[in-house]
Every structure is written in structure tokens, then in C-alpha cells.
Amino acid sequence: MLQKFALAFKTKTIEFFADDEKEEDDEDKASISAAIDLDPGPEEIITGQRVVVLKPDPLPPPRKPDPETLILALFATISSFRAAYLHLQTAHSPLLPDAVRFADRAAVSHLRRLSDLKDSYFQNPNPSPRQVFSFSSHLQAQVQENQHLLRTFDAVVNRLQSDIDRKDAESAALKRSLWDIEAANSKLAKRLDRACAPPDGKVEALLSIGVFDSVLKDTCRVVHRFTRCLVDLMKRSGWSLDLVANSIYPNVDYAKAGHCPYAILSYIYLGMFRGFDSEGFSREGSDGIGLDGIDVNTRRMNSLTQFIEHSAVDPLELISGSSSCDFAKFCERKYRQLIHPGMESTLCRNSDHGESVWGTLWPSSPLYEPFVNMASSIWTLHKLAWAYDPVVEIFQVAGGTEFSMVYMESIVRGAVTMGSDHGKKSRPKVGFTVVPGFRVGKTVIQSRVYLNGLKEVVQFHV
Structure with missing residues (x-):
């Protein structure tokens, strides 16, 4: 025993x-x-x-880990968690299920490791098996931390490389698209050259009523934009729009006060289109159609070429690059006709004109850009009009003329065309022309007019 x-x-x-x-x-x-x-x-x-009986010596009590080793282990574990979490994020785009599961398990294990380090620091009396540290020295902890940092950098490099590959693919696709567009533009340019210079000298294939009407609508939009800018400046400067409208067209019975800007719009339209029926639209004192000594085919080809060339350039760059060209002279002349120095000084007194001279078109003026764009549209329309045979004619309706549905259109939407005069039906009278009309061959593009006494007309039909 x-x-x-x-x-x-x-x-x-x-x-x-x-x-x-x-x-x-x-x-x-x-x-x-x-x-x-x-x-x-x-x-x-x-x-x-x-x-x-001699018993074996009892085991010494567990000692608290060396603080420096514990800190190194903490940093290494944090670096490991960062690397695992970064791998987890990378595995989601594009989605890689296996990589997601592996990175998730690694991240969870590193979180457990951090919990073990915390328990070790506070000397848990019942340590779990996970609390057995694998760091036997400072150098081993530093090596492991650096390894995890390298894994982190590797994940970042992989993500950046993926972004570079994606952007390279997008760049290649854009280059292919650019080549296709350039090839299509080259084909269109060749077709346009053939259309502008047909063998027999005819350009009817390009010139039609629809083309002129489309360019005219674009011109009207630009003129309306400039007029809104001018009206806003008048309002901010304290101008009375009623007085301005009455000074332009006196004795006009407006349907409501909000119709006064139509008079200002008419003033801009008629001023800009003055001299439109002259071949020298950009020159001073050129009135009426001048066809003497001009070959029809030459005139048509020159006008069509100028129309195409001017449509392809930026008017602001053109006028700033060559202040002595015909278009720049046209802008200066029309600006002096519409905006006299006293009017400009009142409207633009708060703007920075620098050393500009009142009555001269200047880039610092708030009206500069909208005016140049408007003048460019009308200049382009004039060149197109003179490419037709016969030349497109322009007309306007005098005030007091009876309304005609053939040549006129009311600029007020929903306005009626018949009124009453002491119980007798009569045609309404034209107050003033807002947008001039055009005659393209045998086709008439109606002028847009403001009807005088529109209020009584509306009351009669209601």
C-alpha cells in the first residue's frame, strides 16, 4: 500500500x-x-x-504579463484586426462569399484576442485556454505587428489596383467612343461640304421653310432672354415699366399691367431687325435690298458659307478676338441704337464698368453676354435669309391696322380675334408689332402683334 x-x-x-x-x-x-x-x-x-512523504513543490502564482510585451501584443492584435476588417470590406466589392467568411472569422478571432489581453491585464483568476499568449518576446510581437501592417497595405494596394483597372477600362471605352464620334463627325463634315458646294451650284436641298423657321424660333428665344435681363435691370433701378411702355407706344390700351413688357420686347425686336432687308446688314446707312451687280449664285453661296461658319464659332470669343470684324461692328452699331448712354448709366450704375465708356459695348456690362448672343442669332438668321432665292423678305404691321389671321398672330395666348364696336362685330386693331413677319418664297411666317383694346374683346366673348 x-x-x-x-x-x-x-x-x-x-x-x-x-x-x-x-x-x-x-x-x-x-x-x-x-x-x-x-x-x-x-x-x-x-x-x-x-x-x-515528500510532495512536489506547488506551482507559483500566475504573474501579470510584462507591460511592454502586453502593449506590443495589443498593437499587433489591433493591426491584425484592421487588416482583417479591411479584407472584409474589400471582399464585398466585388462580392466574394468565401473571402467574406474568412475575413469575418479572422476579425472575430482578433476581437477575442483583444478581450483576452484585457482579462490578462486585470489578472482574471480563471483564465480561459485562449489566454495563453503566443508572444514570447518583444521582437516576436513586433514582427507579427509588421506582418499585419503588410497585410493591410497589401489590401489597400489591391483595392487601388482594382480602381486603376476599372478606370483604365472606362478610359478605353471613352477613347473608343471618342473615335466613333470623330469618325461620325468626319462623315457629317464631308456630307456638309458636299451639300454646301454641290456640283451644279444649287443649294435647295439644304434650304427649306422648316430650316428658316427653326432658326427663327431659336432667335426669338434669345431675344426674349435678353429682354428679361433688361426688364430686371429696369425694375432694380426703380424704372416704371408703365412709363417706359407709354413712351414707346402711347395710347395703347393694355389688357393688364403685366403686358407692359411687350412694348419693350417690340422695341428690341424692331431695333435689332432694322436693316434686315439689306445685304450690308452690318454697315451703317445700308437700307433696302441691294442686289445690283451681285451674281445670285455667288450671293447665295457666300451667305450660306457665312451662315455655316458663324454657327460653328462662339460669338463671345469671336468679338473679343477680332474687334474689327463685321460682326463686332454690327454689335457696336446695334448696341448704340438700342441702349443710349443715359439709359445705360442709369441701369448699370451699380456695376463695375472700370474704364469703359457709356454707350459702348463693354464686357463688364451685365448686358454684354446676353446682347452678344442675341446679336449673333440675328446675324446668323440674316445670313441664312440671304441664301434663299428669292431673298427672304421681312415685314411689320403698323399700329391701328385691322387684325388679319393670314399675316398676324396675337402674342397674347388665348386672345380672340373678334370684338364689338357699339354692338357691331368688327376686327380688333393692332396696337403694335412685337415680332416681325417673314415671307419665304410664297410662304408667309406670321408676325406676332399685340392687339389694342384686348380687354374689351375678352369681355365681349366671355
């Missing part, structure tokens, strides 16, 4: 001490016989002896 007890606790030395030194030899023999007997009977009793 003593031998089994000694083997269980891995002891190698058993000493027996006798009370009487004289019986030492006999007791040694008895202890040897008892040790040999591996299974003594229960009736055997050993008396007069002490048994001393």
Missing part, C-alpha cells in the same frame, strides 16, 4: 524512523518486507512508525 501511495504522487524516497535506535536493523528489515508485500492483508497493522 505504501508503494502504491508513493507511486501515485511520484515520490522516490521513503524513510522510516524508529523510536528505539537499538532496534534499527530489525525495523529496516520489517520496512523492506512491508515494501515488498504489494498487497498486505487488512489485518496487518504497522505500529510504532512515522511516514514522511
